[in-house]
Amino acid sequence: MFEIIRRIGAITRLMQIDSNQHFKALGLNNNLFIYIIRVVEQPGMFLAELADSVQIDRTTSFRTVKKLVAAGYLTLQNDELNLKIKRIYPTEKAQLLYPQLHAYEMAKSQDLLVNLTTAEQAQLKRLLRKLQVNGQKV
Amino acid sequence: MFEIIRRIGAITRLMQIDSNQHFKALGLNNNLFIYIIRVVEQPGMFLAELADSVQIDRTTSFRTVKKLVAAGYLTLQNDELNLKIKRIYPTEKAQLLYPQLHAYEMAKSQDLLVNLTTAEQAQLKRLLRKLQVNGQKV
DNA sequence: CCTCCTTTATTGCAAATACAATTATAGCAT
DNA sequence: ATGCTATAATTGTATTTGCAATAAAGGAGG
Numbered sequence: 259m260f261e262i263i264r265r266i267g268a269i270t271r272l273m274q275i276d277s278n279q280h281f282k283a284l285g286l287n288n289n290l291f292i293y294i295i296r297v298v299e300q301p302g303m304f305l306a307e308l309a310d311s312v313q314i315d316r317t318t319s320f321r322t323v324k325k326l327v328a329a330g331y332l333t334l335q336n337d338e339l340n341l342k343i344k345r346i347y348p349t350e351k352a353q354l355l356y357p358q359l360h361a362y363e364m365a366k367s368q369d370l371l372v373n374l375t376t377a378e379q380a381q382l383k384r385l386l387r388k389l390q391v392n393g394q395k396v
Numbered sequence: 397m398f399e400i401i402r403r404i405g406a407i408t409r410l411m412q413i414d415s416n417q418h419f420k421a422l423g424l425n426n427n428l429f430i431y432i433i434r435v436v437e438q439p440g441m442f443l444a445e446l447a448d449s450v451q452i453d454r455t456t457s458f459r460t461v462k463k464l465v466a467a468g469y470l471t472l473q474n475d476e477l478n479l480k481i482k483r484i485y486p487t488e489k490a491q492l493l494y495p496q497l498h499a500y501e502m503a504k505s506q507d508l509l510v511n512l513t514t515a516e517q518a519q520l521k522r523l524l525r526k527l528q529v530n531g532q533k534v
Numbered sequence: 535c536c537t538c539c540t541t542t543a544t545t546g547c548a549a550a551t552a553c554a555a556t557t558a559t560a561g562c563a564t
Numbered sequence: 565a566t567g568c569t570a571t572a573a574t575t576g577t578a579t580t581t582g583c584a585a586t587a588a589a590g591g592a593g594g
Contacts, residue, residue: 259502259505260501260505260522261525262505262508262509262517262520262521263411263501263504263505263508263526263552264406265414265524265527265534266407266408267408267411267451268451268525268534269404269408269524269534270404270405270407270408270409271408271451271452271526271534272451272529272530273401273405273529274405275453276529276530278552282553288552288579288581290579298405303428303550304486304542304543305543306542307453308545312409313405313406313409313410313413314409315581315583316487316542316582317543317544317545317580317581317582317583318442318541318543318580318581318582320543320587321580321581323548324440327471338587340542341588341589341590342541342542342543342588342589342590342591343541343542343589344542344543345542351495363398363401364397364398366401367398367400367401367406369527369528369529369530369531370400370401370527370529371400371527372450372528373526373527374523374526374527374543375530376525378398378523381519381523382400382520382523383399383400385512385516385520385523386399386403386407386492386520387398388510388511388512388516389403389407389508389511389512390507390508390511391410391411391414391507391508392410392414392446393507393525395410396403396406396407396410408589411545420583425582426550426551426581426582437591440540440571443574444552444571444573445571445573452551453552454552454553454572454573455551455552455553455554455574456550456551456552458573458574459551459574460550461552467580478559478560478572479560480558480559480560480571480572480573481558481559481571481572482573483570516569526572526583
């Protein structure tokens with residue numbers, strides 16, 4: 259009955275454990291790598307936007323960004339038109355790291371899907387698109 | 397490319413945010429309700445077994461169980477044959493709460509799957525079963 | 535223009551989290 | 565038996581997390 263909902267949670271938690279351990283050597287545990295990936299892929303988001311993008315609490319996201327700024331991966335920049343927001347950009351250090359993060363995500367994705375044919379992957383993608391949380395499209 | 401892996405993570409994080417908010421009123425935030433559900437459904441697991449079952453760090457799981465024991469939801473019992481392990485059982489308080497937790501999980505599951513036909517749900521279940529994390533079946 | 539409501543960023547603080555280390559027991563191989 | 569290795573529970577500790585509250589700015593309506 260709850261197989262779908264529970265399995266989705268289990269997959270996420272197992273992957274989180276793995277990624278945290280994997281990136282600890284780089285000092286990038288606790289989902290830090292997710293932030294870098296998102297900012298490199300979509301530079302210029304403001305803080306609340308990024309938090310929504312990664313589905314993480316805003317204060318947590320805020321502090322994580324602050325940490326990544328201190329570590330030299332990201333920079334914050336005031337928006338000229340809207341004084342309320344600060345936009346986030348990757349530094350060169352982040353750009354240089356990105357391929358490694360991308361390769362990790364790729365490897366994890368391939369591992370996850372290794373037992374599915376191309377058609378099955380497309381089918382799974384299609385079905386996941388139809389899922390919703392709290393009445394909202396994900 | 398990463399749509400599957402990212403969407404699975406997004407769904408889990410959104411549901412976790414919702415469940416934490418929902419159960420806060422009962423003093424059961426932070427996945428506490430997951431522990432109660434698992435122990436009611438499968439009483440007698442020992443601590444490490446439960447931790448693996450919910451895919452959560454063992455020390456975190458240990459402290460959470462301790463908290464739930466203090467709150468009167470769970471009891472710990474030494475195993476007579478194996479002195480190394482302590483088995484976990486639900487109290488009556490947990491049993492009485494279970495229907496409510498079950499109803500919540502049911503409602504969330506139905507919301508998640510509302511746009512899928514029965515055939516699509518079966519298909520999704522089948523595909524999720526074929527996924528693996530770190531080379532291991534989930 | 536002024537007031538009210540919303541959005542964004544930020545800080546305080548208490549609780550949760552997880553790595554590392556420790557202790558105790560079990561099980562296996564000599 | 566004895567030692568070695570693995571597993572389970574537990575604690576110490578530093579970091580992370582997230583709710584609540586605050587401040588500043590934007591936006592909508594009269």
